[in-house]
Amino acid sequence: MRKLLFFAGLLALAPSLLAKTPPIPEGWRMPRPSELTMYQEFRNRSPVQYLGVSGDFNGDGFPDVARLLVSKDEKRLGLVVTFGRSDGVPRHLVLDRWEVQSLTSIGIDEQPKGVFNIVCRERDMGYDWCRPGEATVFRIENDSIVGFFDEKSSFVYLWRGTNFHKVWTSD
Secondary structure, three states: OHHHHHHHHHHOOOHHHHHOOOOOOOOEEOOOHHHHOOOOHHHHHOOOOOOEEEEOOOOOOOOEEEEEEEEOOOOEEEEEEEEOOOOOOOEEEEEEEEEHHHHHOEEEEEEOOEEEEOOOOOHHHOOOOOOOOOOOEEEEOOOEEEEEEOOOOEEEEEEEOOEEEEEEEEO
């Protein structure tokens, strides 16, 4: 049943993602259904199991796709973005890497445009993430990627100028 739900979820991807699913980059693969069943009830809240999202992340007018992929050696989990391009040749970028065991708790989703808070902690709590005078909010103007560790921290990858920036939104 879980395998059926997994494949049904993949079929429910946004039409733009289904219309032209980009190839998976060399050295990576999609997570197997068996890797998505242990301790992952949160995945049932998303038709695509929080494994992929599409949008125009860099604002160039071409659809891009972000996916959580497993390395072929099965040691790493990667957040991989495939940029759509005018020549039709996809360009891949690995935004982040974690131990493959992180697949039990990490997911990605669409981040809507708007103004959001940045996590800042006081020095007396052992954190020094925000410097004096540093902004504590940020504005998202393009499609962006929100990543999260189930019931833990979350972050957003947003495009600024010529590359992505990672901003922690909760701890």
